[in-house]
Amino acid sequence: MRIVYTLYMEYVIHLQKDKKLADIVIAPLGQITTRKNIPLRLMASIMSQQLSTKVAKVIYQRFLALYNGKEPTPAQVLATDKEVLRSVGLSNAKVQYVQNVAAFFIEQKLTDKKLHQMESEDVIVLLTQIKGVGRWTVEMLLMFTLGKEDVFAVDDLGIQQAMVKIYKLHKLEKKQLRERMLKISAKWSPYRTYACMHLWGWKDMDVEL
Numbered sequence: 001m002r003i004v005y006t007l008y009m010e011y012v013i014h015l016q017k018d019k020k021l022a023d024i025v026i027a028p029l030g031q032i033t034t035r036k037n038i039p040l041r042l043m044a045s046i047m048s049q050q051l052s053t054k055v056a057k058v059i060y061q062r063f064l065a066l067y068n069g070k071e072p073t074p075a076q077v078l079a080t081d082k083e084v085l086r087s088v089g090l091s092n093a094k095v096q097y098v099q100n101v102a103a104f105f106i107e108q109k110l111t112d113k114k115l116h117q118m119e120s121e122d123v124i125v126l127l128t129q130i131k132g133v134g135r136w137t138v139e140m141l142l143m144f145t146l147g148k149e150d151v152f153a154v155d156d157l158g159i160q161q162a163m164v165k166i167y168k169l170h171k172l173e174k175k176q177l178r179e180r181m182l183k184i185s186a187k188w189s190p191y192r193t194y195a196c197m198h199l200w201g202w203k204d205m206d207v208e209l
Contacts, residue, residue: 015195021188034146038112038145039105045137045141046101046132097132104129120146143193150189156196
């Protein structure tokens with residue numbers, strides 16, 4: 001427990017070197033952990049897109065029910081009739097994207113172990129080849145399934161809104177904003193995932209600096 005706490009404090013101390021970020025990085029957050037069955041986590045992310053958390057959870061539980069409540073393999077998902085997948089509440093596009101993920105993992109012989117051994121940017125380049133999978137989706141996978149500590153979601157709306165307020169970036173055009181965010185976040189490395197988590201938390205509280 002002491003080792004874990006020391007690690008937490010290490011990232012807090014590092015992020016607090018940024019004086020503006022220091023105002024919201026006051027105490028450590030929960031530990032970033034890894035999760036098994038990466039292709040299924042990616043499918044679940046696709047299923048939840050543009051849906052409320054509550055609705056997404058219902059659809060995912062219906063999806064699991066197709067496999068007797070157990071987590072299916074990519075082969076099982078690929079073998080499932082499209083109409084059956086549609087019956088749980090997925091659109092035609094999402095059904096195709098989910099099966100695209102299953103097919104890609106099978107064709108590339110991808111395993112959890114192999115993805116964990118890869119650099120984050122290499123995982124992004126690899127998985128965004130799948131139609132229906134964008135960079136943001138893979139970044140969330142890197143953070144919350146592969147447990148990568150140094151991921152910065154520059155295109156995330158919540159991160160953008162938080163940084164615009166904290167760093168007074170209101171007048172920047174979209175391209176300039178992106179470049180400025182990347183420059184600011186570079187000094188947060190190797191703990192950019194934690195910085196993102198603090199930015200999300202701060203934005204959700206709607207705190208004024």
